[in-house]
Amino acid sequence: MRFLFVHQNFPGQFRHVSAALAARGHEVVALGVNRAEPIAGVRHLLYEEPKLDHKTAGRNPLGPALDELRTKVLRGEAAARAMQALRAGGFEPDVVVVHSGWGEAFFVRDVFPKARFVAYAEYYYGAEGGDTGFDPEFSSGDATLASKRVRIKNTHLLHALNDCDVALAPTGFQKAQHPAWAQERIRVIHEGIDTQRFRPDPEATVTLRNAKLVLRPGDEVVTFVVRQLEPYRGYHVFMRALPLLQKLRPNLRVVLVGGDGTSYGAPPPKGKTWRAIFQEEVQAQLDMERIHFVGRVPHTVLTQLMQVSALHVYLTYPFVLSWSLLEAMSIGCLVLASDTAPVREVIEHGKNGLLTPFFDVEALAHAAAGALKNGKKLRPLREAARQTVVSRYDLASICLPAQVELLEKSSL
Template identity: 50%
Template sequence: MKILLIHQNFPGQFRRVAPLWAQVPGWDVIGLGRDTAPGMPGVRWFKYKLHRDVGAQQHHYLKQMEHAVLHGQAAARGMQQLKNQGWVPDVIFAHPGWGETLYARDIFPRARILHFCEWYYGKGDGTDASDINFDPEFPTEFDGLARLRTWNALHLLNLEHADAGVSPTVWQKSRHPQAYQSRIHLIHEGVDTDLLQPDAQARFTLPDGTVLKAGDPVITYVARNLEPYRGFHSFMRALPRIQKQHPHCHTLIVGGDDVSYGSKPKGSANWREHLLKEVQVDPARTHFLGKLPYDAYRRVLQVSSAHVYLTYPFVLSWSMLEAMSSGCLVIGSRTAPVQEVIRHGENGLLVDFFDVGAMADRVVEALETSKALQPLRAQARADVVARYSLAQGDAGYRALLTAT
């Protein structure tokens, strides 16, 4: 079976399964990604390059659509090159969110197309529990809503020409139009629960040489980038109170200074600088680690006594499941994607996204009653192993790939 995996940032969501599939006898796996993608060893992949940028005079509602057309056009050229070489896929499995598969059917009309259905934007008018206008501090004006409604046109096109879709969580699947729900399968890609395990002997060395070990009062916060969509502003506003109540704790903050979702702050280069202007934290106990190599990130989770995960009603991060797999006690936001996984008092603790006082109290509680809360940590890992393991994700995806 020939499988073409497409992701503009290849391997993206396929980073765990692509190397496994590349080793399956009788499977020929090729990746396709933009020229800026990292790729991965052990998987053959090709790059596509946009031939120009979005036009400067393009209507701003349509800029993302033009960007998608440019991605689709460039990806189609890459697929045509494969076809010219005599390579024709049986299955195309793609994250189509940037427009890569808009013209895939025209190149490979007989291929079965599977789409990773990550997100579909809500109304943002208060009639649905959406990320849009969830945070009153950052309201979305009419122009923003109109732009997102236009952007949904791409997602509708993707849903229409896919043979089947897959969403990783019930919450993410539920965001898509009801007319397409029956074609979207619920399969989480899985996290590596064998690699991400509790380790009572874990150590993490700070840049100044300080060594933190499992069992120390260590607070952890992880996001791809530090920004409001992942509750960075709420966490930072809770931190001074946490540090006052617990004068010996250390806080490890992992994440970059770019913007993955939303926009940059006004008057500051990034949200880290912006929040440090607003709140006073102890610099000797607050450690911004940036983006870490995976093994260092794994050790951060293993020394954690209280892991804070906050998110708008949006896509659930791998990092929360990875933290649970590592045996962390997660203090999570009481928002739909988190509540799908965390049951308050059973496998973690839940707090209101905006209640920084309650958030601080729960974190201090986790630090001071660590032994009493150990059953929650054990249950968190057990739940992830049972429902979100890499083996389960791989099996689910393979069944979808081979379905007739």
């Protein structure tokens, strides 16, 4: 069979399944805009990212949403031109798999009307119990305007859901955010966690060069890992909890992994970063020598950091569940996480981790201090966390076979 994967940042969620299909003898082609490490058997082609000029933001309260939709349409058009070039060169895929989040799925049906179309349905905005309006600190005061913006934000996703034969969502929560009619065609299959790679290692070490410090299992280390240090992943809540946590546990060290950009939600005020804003808010109350911002780190270092962690804190709006949480659980971290819907799908309080209310700063600090104090008693939670991932999200035995089976099926 012939497979085409389309993802502006390929491989993204398609790394393992594209490699597996190539290894099984299928012809696999990928389209994206960014170069990546080669995957054996996968022909990775780049399409030209459209040049975007934002014309409406200053003239219309819906301007940002309209500009975003325009961006998605232009990206879909650019991807379609690349697909047309593939077709002109003789490549007619049996299956096209597209991440629907960036507009690349807009014109798949127009270029390849006979191919089976599989949409990766990562997130649908505005559903009850989701991220929209969750955090009043960063919510628009005009509910009607916010609703209009969300409606526009979902336009390209609706096109993909309407056109596809079947869709994939990684968690039940993410599937449930979609309209009822779309949920009927969404299969829940996670991308999978390599539980042999992400596992405990009592010999792991992490060197913090600037602090001239080596961390090892058994050290009182709290880890906080996100792609970007921003409100969607609870960075502001975590920082506000640190002054009390340091008073309760004066010898702990906190390591924060994440960039200074914005992946989700509104950007910070011009010229500032969310990291700096919330660090400055509490810095006078902190011993900064015991708080370590390490930026973005290689995945191997991130794994080692989780292996030495005494407590891993994960906070999120009701939104896409981070791979980092499942990786931390696979490693056997003691996890303290926000009591939000996507987290409750994988963590049961007191069974395989600990939950705390997202906005309750004092509760977070006390829960973290208690977890550090009772770390030895809570070891069964570490073991149960790993078992949860092994039994439900293991890449080799569960998730990858399910993905391959779905994509290879002659009828969906």
